[in-house]
Amino acid sequence: EIVLTQSPGTLSLSPGETATLSCRASQTVGRNYFAWYQHKPGQAPRLLISETSTRASGIPARFSGSGSGTDFTLTIDGLEPEDFAVYFCQQYGNSPLFTFGQGTKLESK
C-alpha cells in the first residue's frame, strides 16, 4: 500500500499570501494517478486538481499542482478568505484502489 504523508499538518497564513502544501508518497506515483481536494466542514470534498496538474472545472487559476515521482505540491497563489479549509491528496493504485493523505489544515492567521 502506498502511504501519502502531507506536510505541514497545519499552515497559518494571511489572505493574499501564497500557500505551498506538500504530499510525499512512500512509493512512486504516476502523474496521471495523483489528485488534490479541498474539504470544508459539513461540505462535500471538492476536486481541485487531477492528474497532478490539471485544474478541475470551475477551479480558479490561483490553484496549481506540480510534482512527480514521490513528491507533489499544491500551490495557492494569493489566498482568498474562502480558501481556508482542509486539503488532502489522493493517489490511485491497486490495493487499495484509492489512498489519501492525512490532510493539511490551512487556517487564517
Add this chain to the structure above:
Amino acid sequence: QVHLVESGGGLGKPGGSLRLSCVASGFKFRDYYMAWIRQAPGKRLEFVSYISNDNTFTHYADSVKGRFIISRDNAKNSLNLQLNSLRDEDTAVYYCARMVNTWLDPWGQGALVTVSS
C-alpha cells in the same frame, strides 16, 4: 449541476446493520463507476468499496469485505451500501463519489454512521 446526496446511516449497534443510499443527479449515472469512501474520527479518508457502471463488478477494502454490500439501481440513479456485522471501527462519515478515470468527482456531503451499544 452534478450532484450526489447521501441518506441513511445513524446509530447502529455492534453486530447490527445499517443502510446508506446516495442519489445522483446532473449526469448519466449509468455511465460511471461509483465508490464509497469513509472517514473515521481523527483518521484519514479510507476507500471502502466501488461498483462498476453496469453492476457486474464490485470491490471492497479488506476491512469491510464480507460485511458490506455495495449495489446500485441505474433506473433510479441510486447507489447503496449495506453495512452488516457492524463494528465500533465502522463509525465514520461515509461519502459516495463518482469515479472519473483516476479521481473522484463529485462527492456527496457525507452521512454519519455511529456504532455504539
